[in-house]
Each structure stands twice: as structure tokens, then as C-alpha cells.
Amino acid sequence: MTGSHQMAPPRRGGARPAARGRRRKRSRVRLVLAISLSLLVLVTAGAGWAYLKLSGSIDTFGADGISDSRPAAASKGQNVLVIGSDARTGGNSELGGGDKGDIGRSDTAFLLHVYADGKHAVGVSIPRDTLVDIPRCKLPDGSWTQPQTNVMFNSAYSVGRTAKGNPACTQNTVEKLTGLRVDHTVVVDFKGFSELTKVVDGVKVCVPQDVYQKDLNPGRSTRGKRIFAKGEQTVSGQKALDYVRLRHGIGDGSDIGRIKRQQAFVASLLKKVKSDGFTPTKLLPLADAATRSMTVDPGLGSADKLISFAMSLKNIDLHNTKFITVPWRYEGARVAIVEPDAGALWAALKADRTLDGQDASGKNSKKTADSSPSPSAGEPVSGGGISVAVYNGTTVTGLASRAAATLKTADFTVTGTATASTQDYGTTVIEYGPGQKDEAKTVARLFAAADLRSTTTAGINVILGRSYADTPSAPASSEPTAVPSEVADGARSADDDLCAKLSYG
Structure with a gap:
């Protein structure tokens, strides 16, 4: 017994260091967990702060100025109108913008079509001197203007003569011109561009x-x-601004030449952003800089929406990102749109077809239950058994008779021709009643870039727009598979040689 009592202290003495070791180990684990938790809280707080800062920076324009007569969304792709403004307050006058009391003007604009497959995109520049029809637009006092015909494209942004400009009017004008729904509009001024x-x-x-x-x-x-x-060379800030504004002394000194250099710049910018990586770490500073002097539509008016949209572009291939200018020709000192080339371009984008005619809709061969196979591109249009009424939605005389003759040649039954209730249609509209969507699609194959709209009244009505009036002959009798070769051949890819295609003339 005595021996056992004498053995006990060593056992207690040997156990004490082990217990202390276990306690020290648990303390270290707790410390690591505490530090990790603290870092997580700090990082989360920092991200939250950045998020709130970004959300607070975003300026939006009122959706009430957007037309209530808009083209329907035709695909899962997106159309984003990007406007560069050269006359806004907030430090822009120091960078070469207009005076603080000057009205807002658009210096450049392009429509970016992001294809539904998420791998292709094309930016279509619209020269500021292009002659277009401007639809009714909302003024600051709440009233609406009368439609304007054959006026310069950039004048749409100045409707209302305010310092901030009228992006909604420019959006309405682009939708009227193209027959495509603009999903988002982004306006970037000199200061925002410089910081970017x-x-x-x-x-x-x-x-x-x-x-x-x-x-x-x-x-x-x-x-x-x-x-x-x-x-x-590498440029940033004022130097970058000077580059994209430069017009004289290069090529023929035209705005068309400047557009080519602007397209090259945007392509190079996209290449740089993509090489840096689409991560929150990279995108947050970029978005913060951009939104400080950016105005967007309400659909992009929050940080999560803006970053979500940016992330949706991460899989677009640089070679498959193209830049072109709307088919054009000089008309005196102005620029006129060339038809039917432009109509074929809008139709291709609406159908999610690339410039070389490839299907980029992202659809697989499996058909959904409510879909029907589309006619092949080379198959002639046959309107047997389909009755159509034709209305002239323009001020061009004889247009309804011309379209009626085209329809009759394709075996459609024309029930009558008349003048539409309004004559300010920019794009042809095809209205169809319940259960007549497939028949309306057949009719649409005769009218490039036509907009299909469902109604509650039975029957099919074709309301002809300016796009049809500007077409010198009847449109092709099959769905376009590609834009004219001269348009596609002039395209720039985002991975093209920096020094290629930099001027016109």
C-alpha cells in the first residue's frame, strides 16, 4: 500500500504536462478560429462597404421616358445601347467636355448585341450624323414631342435641351431604327471614361x-x-480621351474614321479586362470607377444587377466579339443608312445569327413542346391558305400595293390594303390573332426585321414601316442567314491587330 502511494505522485506529475499541451493546442485552435472569423468579418464588411458604395454611385434615368410602343424581345440574347456623352456636369468641362451650362450631347453610340449562347457579341456603331426618324420623346415638363423625320441621330440625345441629355429618347430612336428591343442603356461621360x-x-x-x-x-x-x-502605346486618363476623340489629321478626318479607332479602343479595353479576369476583386474597382460618372436604365440601377450583367459576359470569346458600323453612305455632309443591307443586319441579330450566318441562339436540337421547326433558309415562302390585310404605316405612297403584290406572288390571300391609323412606323409590324403565330412567322419571312405582335383579334395585319419603304425591291423570300458580305468583311474582332483598320479614306 505504501509503495502504491509512493508511486502515485510520479503518475500525477507525468499527466500534468500532457494536459497542459492539450490545453495549449486547444487555445491555438481557438485563436486561429478567432482570427479567421475576424478576418472573415472584416472582408465581409469591406465587401459590403464596397457594395453599398457602388450602389450609391449609380445614377439612373427615368423609365417613364421609354416608349410604350416597343419591339418585343425576340431572343434570349441582350441588346445594350452604349452612349458616350461629351457635355455633362461634374468635372467634364476640365477634360474637354462642354461647358457646365451647356446641353447634353452624344458624341458616340453603338448597340452591343450579346448572343444567347453567351459566346458571341457584336457592337454596331451608329454615326452621330446619321439621318434617322426620331419618335415621340418625353420632355422635362412631362409633355411629349412630335415625331421628327430625316434628322441627325445625335439630336435625339439633346431633346429637351437639358444638361444631362435624354438617353431615353436615344433608346426610343434606336428601337425604331432597328426593330430590336434595347434591354439596357448605359451612358458614360468624359470623366467616367477617363477613370475607367x-x-x-x-x-x-x-x-x-x-x-x-x-x-x-x-x-x-x-x-x-x-x-x-x-x-x-498604352494610354489612360486624358491621353485615352484624346485618342478616342481624335478626328482631324488622320485619314479623311471623318467621323467614320474616328469610329474605327473607337472600335479598336473598345476591343483593346475588353481584351485587357478579360485578361485581368472576371473576379469580384477586379470587377469592383472597375465598376466603381465606371459608375461614378455613369447613367444607366433602371434595369441596371443596382450593384448586383450591374455586376451580374458584367459576369454574364465572361465567356464571350474575343475573336467572336465583332465591331461594325451600320451599313451607310454619304448623303451630302450627312450619313444615310443603306437598305436592304441594314434590314438584313437587324434581322440577323434578331434571329441570333452571327455576321457569317452561324446560329448563336444557344438552342440545341431538342425542341420544346410548344415549338415548331423553322423552315430552312433556302426554302421558298408559301402562303397558301393564309389571309393578310396590308396597311401603309408611312407617308410613302403606293407602299401597301407593292407589299400586296409581293404577298400574292407567294400565294398569300390579301384581303385588302389601306392606310394605317398613324404613319410613323419605323419598322414593319405583323399583328396576329390567337393561334396564328406560325402563320405570322411565315408572313414575316417576306419582311426583313419585321416585329411580330400578338393581339386578341383574329386575323393577320401587316403594317409597313420606313424600313420597308427604304428597300428598293421586295425583300428576299427566305430567312436571312448572314448580313451582306461587304458589312461582314469590314468587321473588327476584339483580337485583331491593333494597327489594322484604323481609318477610313
């Missing part, structure tokens, strides 16, 4: 020749200093 290029640490560009101060400001009496040397 700084955040990405500059954008690579190529200058086709030496450029001097007089080239940027023709009002100078002397050539001034050289501001750009010929060749590749």
Missing part, C-alpha cells in the same frame, strides 16, 4: 501617324506639340 482607363492601368492602342495639338484642336493657328507618336 486608369483603373485598368491603361489600354493599348495604335496611332497610324504622328499626331499634333492642331489635329485635336483644328482651331489652333500652329501645329503645336506632338501629342502622339506613330505606333503602339
Whole structure:
């Protein structure tokens, strides 16, 4: 017994260090967990702060100015109108924008079509001097303007003559011109653009020749200093702004030439953003810089919506990102849209077909229960058993008779021709009653970029728009598979050589 009592202390003494070791280990684990939890809280708080800061930076324009007569969404793709404004308050005058008391003007604009497959995109530039029809637009006092015909495209943004401009009117004009629904509109001013290029640490560009101060400001009496040397270089801030604004002294000094360089710049910017990676770490500073001087439609008016949209672009291939200019020709000092080329382009985008005619709708071969197979591109249109009424929605005389003759040639039954209740249709509209959608689709194959609309009244009505009036002959009798080759051949890919296709003339 005595021996056992004498053995006990060593056992207790040997157990004490082990217990202390276990306690120290548990303490270390708790410390690591506490530190990790603290870091998580800090990171989450930081992300939350950035999120709130970003949300607070986003300015939106009123949806009440968007037309209530809009094209229907034709695919799962998205159409985003990007407007560059050169006259807004908030520090823009110091960067070369208009005076603080000046009205808002649009300096550049392009419609970005993101295909439904999420792998293709095309940006269509619309020259600011393009002659278009501007529909009714809302004024600051709540009243609406009368439609305007054959006026410059950039005048739509100045309707109402406010410092912030009228992006809703420009959106309405683009929808009328193209027959495509604009899902989102983004306006970026000089300051926002300048900050954007700084955040990405500059954008690579190529200058086709030496450029001097007089080239940027023709009002100078002397050539001034050289501001750009010929060749590749990286620009940001004011330098980047000067590059995209540069017009004179390169090529024919036209806005068309400047558009080509702007397309090259946007392509290079996309390439840089994509190479940096589509992660929140990269996107938050980028979005923060962009939104400080950005105005968007209500659909992009929150941080989660804006970042979600940006993330939806991450799988678009650079080679499959194209930039083109709407088919055009000079009309005096202005630019006129060329038909039927433009109509074929809008039709291709509406059908989610790429510039070379590939299907980029993202649909697989499996048909849904309520879908029916589309006629093949080469199959002639047959309207046997389909009755159609034709209305002239323009001021061009004889248009309904011309369309009726085209329909009769394809075996449609024309029940009558008449003048529509209004004559301001930019795009042809095909109305169809319950159960007549497939028949309406057959009719639509005769009218490029036509907009299909369902009604509660039985029957099919074709209301002809300006796009049909501008077509010199009857449209092709099959669904277009590609835009005209001269349009596709002039496209720039986002991965093209920086120094290629930089000027016109």
C-alpha cells in the first residue's frame, strides 16, 4: 500500500504536462478560429462597404421616358445601347467636355448585341450624323414631342435641351431604327471614361501617324506639340480621351474614321479586362470607377444587377466579339443608312445569327413542346391558305400595293390594303390573332426585321414601316442567314491587330 502511494505522485506529475499541451493546442485552435472569423468579418464588411458604395454611385434615368410602343424581345440574347456623352456636369468641362451650362450631347453610340449562347457579341456603331426618324420623346415638363423625320441621330440625345441629355429618347430612336428591343442603356461621360482607363492601368492602342495639338484642336493657328507618336502605346486618363476623340489629321478626318479607332479602343479595353479576369476583386474597382460618372436604365440601377450583367459576359470569346458600323453612305455632309443591307443586319441579330450566318441562339436540337421547326433558309415562302390585310404605316405612297403584290406572288390571300391609323412606323409590324403565330412567322419571312405582335383579334395585319419603304425591291423570300458580305468583311474582332483598320479614306 505504501509503495502504491509512493508511486502515485510520479503518475500525477507525468499527466500534468500532457494536459497542459492539450490545453495549449486547444487555445491555438481557438485563436486561429478567432482570427479567421475576424478576418472573415472584416472582408465581409469591406465587401459590403464596397457594395453599398457602388450602389450609391449609380445614377439612373427615368423609365417613364421609354416608349410604350416597343419591339418585343425576340431572343434570349441582350441588346445594350452604349452612349458616350461629351457635355455633362461634374468635372467634364476640365477634360474637354462642354461647358457646365451647356446641353447634353452624344458624341458616340453603338448597340452591343450579346448572343444567347453567351459566346458571341457584336457592337454596331451608329454615326452621330446619321439621318434617322426620331419618335415621340418625353420632355422635362412631362409633355411629349412630335415625331421628327430625316434628322441627325445625335439630336435625339439633346431633346429637351437639358444638361444631362435624354438617353431615353436615344433608346426610343434606336428601337425604331432597328426593330430590336434595347434591354439596357448605359451612358458614360468624359470623366467616367477617363477613370475607367486608369483603373485598368491603361489600354493599348495604335496611332497610324504622328499626331499634333492642331489635329485635336483644328482651331489652333500652329501645329503645336506632338501629342502622339506613330505606333503602339498604352494610354489612360486624358491621353485615352484624346485618342478616342481624335478626328482631324488622320485619314479623311471623318467621323467614320474616328469610329474605327473607337472600335479598336473598345476591343483593346475588353481584351485587357478579360485578361485581368472576371473576379469580384477586379470587377469592383472597375465598376466603381465606371459608375461614378455613369447613367444607366433602371434595369441596371443596382450593384448586383450591374455586376451580374458584367459576369454574364465572361465567356464571350474575343475573336467572336465583332465591331461594325451600320451599313451607310454619304448623303451630302450627312450619313444615310443603306437598305436592304441594314434590314438584313437587324434581322440577323434578331434571329441570333452571327455576321457569317452561324446560329448563336444557344438552342440545341431538342425542341420544346410548344415549338415548331423553322423552315430552312433556302426554302421558298408559301402562303397558301393564309389571309393578310396590308396597311401603309408611312407617308410613302403606293407602299401597301407593292407589299400586296409581293404577298400574292407567294400565294398569300390579301384581303385588302389601306392606310394605317398613324404613319410613323419605323419598322414593319405583323399583328396576329390567337393561334396564328406560325402563320405570322411565315408572313414575316417576306419582311426583313419585321416585329411580330400578338393581339386578341383574329386575323393577320401587316403594317409597313420606313424600313420597308427604304428597300428598293421586295425583300428576299427566305430567312436571312448572314448580313451582306461587304458589312461582314469590314468587321473588327476584339483580337485583331491593333494597327489594322484604323481609318477610313
